[in-house]
Amino acid sequence: MAVIAEPVAVQLKRSSLWSRAFESRNFLGAMFMVPAIAILILFLAYPLALGFWLGMTDTKIGGVGRFIGFQNFVSLSKDSVFWLSVFNTIFYTVFASIVKFAIGLYLALLLNERLPFKSMVRAIVLLPFVVPTVLSAIAFWWIYDSQFSIISWVLIKAGLITSYIEFLGEPWNARWSVVLANIWRGVPFVAITLLAGLQTISPSLYEAANLDGATNLQRFRHITLPMLSPIIAVVMTFSVLMTFTDFQLIYTITRGGPINATHLMATLSFQRAITGGNLGEGAAISNAMIPFLVAAILLSFFGLQRSRWQQGGRD
Amino acid sequence: MTTMEDQSVGMDYLESFPKKFLRVYLPLGLIIVFLLFPFYWMAVTTFKPDAEMYDYEKYNPFLIAHPTLEHIKKLFFDTDYPLWMWNTVIVSVSSTFISLFASVCAAYAIERLRYTGSRYVGLAIFLGYLVPPSILFIPLAAIVFQLGLFDGNLALILTYPTFLIPFCTWLLMGYFRTIPYELEECALIDGATRLQILVKITLPLSLPGVISAGIFAFTLSWNEFIYALTFISSSENKTIPVGAITELVNGDVYHWGALMAAALTGSVPVVILYSFFVEYYVSAMTGAVKE
Numbered sequence: 001m002a003v004i005a006e007p008v009a010v011q012l013k014r015s016s017l018w019s020r021a022f023e024s025r026n027f028l029g030a031m032f033m034v035p036a037i038a039i040l041i042l043f044l045a046y047p048l049a050l051g052f053w054l055g056m057t058d059t060k061i062g063g064v065g066r067f068i069g070f071q072n073f074v075s076l077s078k079d080s081v082f083w084l085s086v087f088n089t090i091f092y093t094v095f096a097s098i099v100k101f102a103i104g105l106y107l108a109l110l111l112n113e114r115l116p117f118k119s120m121v122r123a124i125v126l127l128p129f130v131v132p133t134v135l136s137a138i139a140f141w142w143i144y145d146s147q148f149s150i151i152s153w154v155l156i157k158a159g160l161i162t163s164y165i166e167f168l169g170e171p172w173n174a175r176w177s178v179v180l181a182n183i184w185r186g187v188p189f190v191a192i193t194l195l196a197g198l199q200t201i202s203p204s205l206y207e208a209a210n211l212d213g214a215t216n217l218q219r220f221r222h223i224t225l226p227m228l229s230p231i232i233a234v235v236m237t238f239s240v241l242m243t244f245t246d247f248q249l250i251y252t253i254t255r256g257g258p259i260n261a262t263h264l265m266a267t268l269s270f271q272r273a274i275t276g277g278n279l280g281e282g283a284a285i286s287n288a289m290i291p292f293l294v295a296a297i298l299l300s301f302f303g304l305q306r307s308r309w310q311q312g313g314r315d
Numbered sequence: 316m317t318t319m320e321d322q323s324v325g326m327d328y329l330e331s332f333p334k335k336f337l338r339v340y341l342p343l344g345l346i347i348v349f350l351l352f353p354f355y356w357m358a359v360t361t362f363k364p365d366a367e368m369y370d371y372e373k374y375n376p377f378l379i380a381h382p383t384l385e386h387i388k389k390l391f392f393d394t395d396y397p398l399w400m401w402n403t404v405i406v407s408v409s410s411t412f413i414s415l416f417a418s419v420c421a422a423y424a425i426e427r428l429r430y431t432g433s434r435y436v437g438l439a440i441f442l443g444y445l446v447p448p449s450i451l452f453i454p455l456a457a458i459v460f461q462l463g464l465f466d467g468n469l470a471l472i473l474t475y476p477t478f479l480i481p482f483c484t485w486l487l488m489g490y491f492r493t494i495p496y497e498l499e500e501c502a503l504i505d506g507a508t509r510l511q512i513l514v515k516i517t518l519p520l521s522l523p524g525v526i527s528a529g530i531f532a533f534t535l536s537w538n539e540f541i542y543a544l545t546f547i548s549s550s551e552n553k554t555i556p557v558g559a560i561t562e563l564v565n566g567d568v569y570h571w572g573a574l575m576a577a578a579l580t581g582s583v584p585v586v587i588l589y590s591f592f593v594e595y596y597v598s599a600m601t602g603a604v605k606e
Contacts, residue, residue, distance in 0.1 A: 028509055029430025036421035036440070036480050039413075043455065044443050044477040050454035059457075103346065110343045121347070123593045128350055130589045130596075132538040134556035135578035139353040142360060142571055150356060153371055184350065192597060245447035248540045252560055266449035266541075273453045274545055286450045297445060 054283035061277040072284035081260050082285065085268040089289075091175060092264060093243045096182040100239055101232075103183065104190025109224075111191065112198045122192065129188040137252035140181040144168050144253065171261030174254055178262050181249055186242070190235055197231035198224070230304055237300035244292060265289050354582075360575035361386055368572060386572035387580065395550045396577060399558035403537060403581075406468055406554060410475035411532040417476065418483035418528065423513050425484070426491040427499065437488065444481035451477070452545050459546050470546040471554070475536045482535070483528040486599055490524030491517060527599035530592050534585045555581040 055072060059065025076082045107125065115121060128136060143150055144167035152164040167177045201224065209219045247266040250256060256263035256271065263271075265285055273282020330338075360368060362382045367374045374380055390396045424430060425437040455474055464470040494517055502512050518525065543554045550562055559577040563570055589596055 025428050026430045029424040029428040029433060032420040032424035032428065033436065034420075035413075035417035036484065037436075039417060039473070039476050040440065040443055040480060043458070043474050044446065044451070047451050047454035047458060048446060050457065051450060054454055054457065106342070107346055110339055110346070113339050115339070115343075119594070121343070122597060123590065124347060125350060126589075126593070126597065127354065127586070130534060130585055131354075131582040132540075132556050132585065134538075134540050134560060135581045136353055136357075138559060138574055138578045139357045142575060143353065143356060145571075148369060148371065148376075148571075150376055153376055184353065187346075188350065241445065241447065245449040247449045248556075251540075251544075269449070269453065270541070270545075274456065279453055279457065283453045286453060289447075289450060293445070293447070 051283050051287060054280055055287040056284075057280045058278075059280040059283075061274075061279055065280050068280075072281050073288070076281070076284060076288070081263065082268065082288075084260055085263040085265050085285075086288075088175065088262060089244060089264045089266075089292075092179060092182065092246070092262075093240060096179045096186065096243050097236065097240050099179075099183045100186040100190050100243075101236060103187050104235075105194055105232075107187065107191035108194035108198055109220075111195050122195070126188045126192055128185055129192075133185060133248045134252050136185065137181060137249045140177075140184075140249075141168075141253045144177050168254055169258055171258060174258055174262050178250055178253055181253060182243060182246065185249065186239055190239060193231065193235045194228065197228050201227045233300045233304045237296060240296050241293060244296070245289060357575050357579050357582075360571060361579045363572070365572060386570075386576040389570075390573045390576045390580070394562065394573070395553070395558060396555075396580075398551050399553050399555045400581075402468060402552060403554040404584075406471045406475065406543075407533050407536040409468075409472045410479060410536045411529055413472065414476040414479035414483050414532050415525065415529055417480050418487055419513075419518065419525065421480070422484045422487035422491055423517060426488045427513075427517065428509070437484075440481050440484050442481075444478065444485065448478060448539075448541050452541050455542065456545050465546060466548045466552055468552065471536075471539070471543055474542050474546070475539060479532045479535060483532055486528045486531070487521065487524055490521040494520050523595055524599070526592065527595040530588060530596055531599065533588065537585050 054065070056067060056069055057065035058068050058071075111118075111122060111125070142148075146164060146166055146169060149164060149167060151167075152161070155161045155165070156163075166173060168174045205223050205227075206219055209223060214222070245266055246264060247270065250262055250264050250267045251270070254262045256267045260268075265288060269282040269285035271282075272285060273279050276282075359377065359379060362384070363379045364381055364383045364385065367380055421440065425433045425440075459465050459470045459474070464473065498516055498520075499512050502516055507515070538556070539554075540556045543557045544561075547553050547557060550558065553562065555577065559574060559581065563574050563577060
């Protein structure tokens with residue numbers, strides 16, 4: 001070691017402060033972080049803080065606002081449209097997430113079977129996730145058209161209904177319609193990630209269960225589900241976050257209508273802030289989403305901890 | 316891709332075809348029809364003349380009697396669609412490259428240099444991914460306006476990395492972790508600088524990761540909507556999703572043919588890119604979630 005160490009020491013003494021700094025991991029690390037950190041602080045952290053501040057001001061577009069404390073929140077708490085948007089957001093998130101999970105898990109189990117053209121099937125399944133949401137939402141908008149809906153046409157031909165359905169003209173129809181579009185968009189993501197989880201489960205577990213005479217249902221209940229639960233928690237947290245803060249689908253298909261029946265908190269905050277010009281009020285509405293998001297993240301985090309603890313603290 | 320290989324062994328070769336058909340193929344087929352139908356409907360509407368599109372009595376709506384390119388022609392020659400496409404390409408390519416550069420540097424520093432506090436910085440960057448654009452767009456609009464970037468491509472090129480960098484960094488950290496330390500140590504002893512190591516050893520070895528991060532970043536920025544809707548106002552500066560939604564609808568008259576043509580042609584580039592790299596895409600997506 002001494003043979004190697006000596007020339008290094010000599011070199012270090014000779015080198016300038018600058019080149020010595022480049023030997024330091026901390027200095028180099030900081031330099032490498034500059035591009036990412038600069039962008040994230042300027043366009044992510046700072047706006048996040050600015051959003052909190054804006055929510056407590058009466059800023060209008062093109063003007064300077066003044067601090068009004070919690071007044072925006074007080075007036076929102078008396079605003080029936082705001083509460084309707086909270087209800088819609090929860091309704092949309094709960095139903096879309098449950099069905100996405102159910103179909104996604106089922107599809108993952110089907111894709112995990114021995115299938116011909118397996119990778120092609122997987123590629124096709126993922127398509128709705130890849131295609132721009134707004135563009136596929138336009139297709140749904142056309143599918144739900146009041147006069148030329150293909151769903152209505154098929155149902156009439158099948159003799160199930162007699163007149164065209166007002167998919168987007170009636171509040172509850174509209175709510176279910178956007179939920180369906182969201183499910184269509186979200187199933188591939190859930191299915192493909194759960195499939196990846198399924199494939200990490202060792203086949204020997206199933207073979208052992210087979211030898212013990214376990215039924216299909218028992219194998220699913222006692223092997224698949226427990227082994228899959230960590231990835232289920234991660235996928236569903238993402239799915240709930242994306243659904244809760246969704247904007248594109250609603251804005252494209254209904255713009256919050258009819259009579260605010262499908263307004264989510266995100267679309268309402270856009271309407272108040274950008275279309276209506278009340279930046280402060282809009283920011284307050286989007287800030288009101290944060291407690292829900294934090295709750296969703298904490299819930300899945302503690303859920304994960306708990307399942308790890310139950311499995312004997314592995315990982 | 317090792318994890319995605321066929322591991323379904325066991326005794327299912329004993330299952331008869333009719334039984335397997337009912338249990339697997341039929342439900343799978345129904346779900347695939349459900350997932351693909353909107354694309355089919357998009358395509359059918361795009362190539363159908365108006366006369367057929369609005370007449371379900373005389374024509375079967377599922378088929379096209381006289382295919383036409385009039386909607387695509389209208390879209391490309393009577394609207395700003397080519398400009399929107401150009402903007403979308405510029406914005407997606409630029410923000411992808413900015414994000415890849417920043418993410419490669421950050422992931423390398425966090426994962427390989429392991430400077431003091433790198434774990435916490437890594438965690439903080441990951442948390443950035445959980446901040447949804449629908450919370451950020453209002454304050455960002457104020458910032459974009461103050462910086463004088465409003466209504467220009469630069470507003471999007473600089474803001475898209477906020478959701479691309481956290482994702483790409485996270486993905487690349489996973490890839491860098493798989494490269495053995497010994498390789499870097501040897502190079503260090505041979506007198507290579509950290510930058511040389513990154514460019515000549517780490518990057519080539521993690522190329523699949525860099526490619527999938529790039530594809531993800533590109534498709535995510537191609538899909539982005541809320542920032543583009545908020546920060547851009549003139550037609551010639553819009554991106555495809557925003558242009559299609561705001562410019563192709565005249566009052567209450569919806570040009571369904573042109574709208575569907577825009578939806579179809581706007582989806583094609585990402586679908587082509589995706590189909591070339593589908594294996595990377597799937598493995599990256601599943602790998603990233605499994606971390």
